[in-house]
Amino acid sequence: MYTTELSKTTNVASTEDPDKLAAFEARVAADEFIEPKDWMPEAYRRTLTRQISQHAHSEIVGMLPEGNWITRAPSLRRKAILLAKVQDEAGHGLYLYSAAETLGTSREQMIEALHSGKAKYSTIFNYPTLTWADIGAIGWLVDGAAIMNQVPLQRTSYGPYARAMVRVCKEESFHQRQGYEIMMAMCAGTADQKRMAQDALNRWWWPSLMMFGPPDADSPNTAQSMRWRIKRETNDELRQKFVDITVPQAAALGLSIPDPALRWNEAKGGHDYGDVDWEEFYAVVRGEGPVAKERIKARRDAWEEGAWVRDAAAAYAAKRNRKAEAA
Amino acid sequence: MAQDWPLWEVFVRSRGGLSHRHVGSVHAPDPEIALRHARDTYTRRMEGISLWVVPSAQIVASDPADDAAMFDPAADKVYRHPTFYSIPDDVTHI
Numbered sequence: 001m002y003t004t005e006l007s008k009t010t011n012v013a014s015t016e017d018p019d020k021l022a023a024f025e026a027r028v029a030a031d032e033f034i035e036p037k038d039w040m041p042e043a044y045r046r047t048l049t050r051q052i053s054q055h056a057h058s059e060i061v062g063m064l065p066e067g068n069w070i071t072r073a074p075s076l077r078r079k080a081i082l083l084a085k086v087q088d089e090a091g092h093g094l095y096l097y098s099a100a101e102t103l104g105t106s107r108e109q110m111i112e113a114l115h116s117g118k119a120k121y122s123t124i125f126n127y128p129t130l131t132w133a134d135i136g137a138i139g140w141l142v143d144g145a146a147i148m149n150q151v152p153l154q155r156t157s158y159g160p161y162a163r164a165m166v167r168v169c170k171e172e173s174f175h176q177r178q179g180y181e182i183m184m185a186m187c188a189g190t191a192d193q194k195r196m197a198q199d200a201l202n203r204w205w206w207p208s209l210m211m212f213g214p215p216d217a218d219s220p221n222t223a224q225s226m227r228w229r230i231k232r233e234t235n236d237e238l239r240q241k242f243v244d245i246t247v248p249q250a251a252a253l254g255l256s257i258p259d260p261a262l263r264w265n266e267a268k269g270g271h272d273y274g275d276v277d278w279e280e281f282y283a284v285v286r287g288e289g290p291v292a293k294e295r296i297k298a299r300r301d302a303w304e305e306g307a308w309v310r311d312a313a314a315a316y317a318a319k320r321n322r323k324a325e326a327a
Numbered sequence: 328m329a330q331d332w333p334l335w336e337v338f339v340r341s342r343g344g345l346s347h348r349h350v351g352s353v354h355a356p357d358p359e360i361a362l363r364h365a366r367d368t369y370t371r372r373m374e375g376i377s378l379w380v381v382p383s384a385q386i387v388a389s390d391p392a393d394d395a396a397m398f399d400p401a402a403d404k405v406y407r408h409p410t411f412y413s414i415p416d417d418v419t420h421i
C-alpha cells in the first residue's frame with residue numbers, strides 16, 4: 001500500500017446524524033460514488049484525507065530514488081524513459097493532491113505536513129538506490145506492487161480518488177514494463193551485470209512485500225475501510241497476488257527470489273512465502289529508514305530553493321491584477 | 328508560508344468534433360501558468376488538442392441537497408421520450 005497509517009483508529013463518532021449515516025452507508029454499499037459536496041461522516045473524510053494525501057506524498061517522494069539516476073542513465077534512450085517516468089510520478093502526486101483538496105484540506109497544509117515529518121509516505125522510498133539495476137528493480141517490483149494496490153482503487157467510493165486512480169493506472173503500466181526491460185537487459189549481459197540484477201532483487205524484494213502494509217491480523221480498521229469501499233482488498237490478499245505473479249517473472253529473468261521458504265502450494269493454489277520482518281517495517285514507518293532524513297531534506301531544499309520562482313510568479317500576477325483593475 | 332495559488336479547473340478536447348471534458352484541476356497564479364501546468368499535468372500522452380482552464384471560484388454548482396427539487400420533476404415526464412407513444416407495427420418510418 002502507498003499508505004502506511006491505515007491502522008490508526010477510525011472511530012465513527014456517535015455524534016453523526018443516524019439517518020444521514022444510514023443513507024450514506026447504503027449508497028456506498030450500492031457501489032455509488034460519493035462526490036465532494038455530498039454529506040459524508042467525519043471519520044470517512046478524515047480517513048480518506050489521510051489515505052489520499054499519503055498516497056500523494058508517496059508519489060512525490062517516490063521521484064527521489066529514481067531521480068538519483070537520471071544523470072547517470074546508461075544511454076540516451078534510458079534517460080528519456082526515466083525522465084518520462086519520474087515526470088509521471090509528479091503528475092500522479094498532483095492528481096492525488098487535487099483529489100485530497102476536495103475534502104477540505106489545502107495543498108499548503110499537506111505540503112507542510114510532509115515537510116515537518118508529520119505526514120507519512122510509503123516506507124519503500126526510504127531505501128537507497130545503489131546501482132542502475134535498482135532502477136530496473138523499482139520499476140518491476142515497486143511499480144508492480146503499486147499497480148496491484150491501485151487497480152482495485154479505481155472503484156473506490158470517493159469519486160475524485162477513483163478518477164485519479166483511473167488516470168494513474170493508465171500511466172503506470174509502462175513504468176513496470178520499462179523496469180522489467182532493464183532487468184532483462186542486465187540478466188542477458190555480463191556476469192557482473194547479472195550479479196547486479198540479482199543484488200537489486202535481493203534488496204528490494206522484502207521492502208516491496210512490505211508495501212502492502214501489515215498483516216490483516218494487525219490491521220484492525222481493514223473491515224471499516226472495506227465497508228466504506230476505501231479499500232477493496234485486504235493487505236494479505238494483495239500481497240499474495242503480488243507474490244504469485246512475480247515468481248514466474250523472476251524465473252523468466254533467471255533470478256532467484258531471496259526467500260528459502262518460497263514454494264508452490266498446490267492445495268491453496270498459490271505460493272507459500274517466508275515471514276516478512278515487520279520490526280523493520282515499523283522502524284521505517286517511525287522514520288528510521290536508511291535514507292529517510294535525506295528524502296525529507298531533499299523535499300524541503302527543493303521547496304525552499306524554488307521559493308523565489310513562486311514569489312516572482314505571485315508578484316507578476318498581483319501586478320497584472322492591479323493593472324486590470326485600473327483599466 | 329505563502330498562500331496556495333488559486334485553483335483552476337481543466338477541460339480537454341480530446342479530438343476535433345468532441346466537447347471539452349473536465350479532467351481535473353491545477354493551482355496557478357495566472358491564466359498562462361495555469362495553461363502550462365494543465366498541459367504538463369493532463370496532456371503528457373496526446374490526450375488532447377485543445378485546453379480550457381477556468382478559475383474554480385467562477386464555477387456555480389447545484390447543491391446535492393437540492394438534487395430532488397432540481398432533477399426529480401423530470402422523472403414523471405416520460406412523455407418527453409419517444410418510447411412513451413405506441414404506434415402500430417405496420418406504420419413504419421416513424
Ligand SMILES: [Fe+2]
Nearest residue numbers: 059088089092
Ligand atoms: Fe505513480
Ligand SMILES: [Fe+2]
Nearest residue numbers: 089143172175
Ligand atoms: Fe509509477
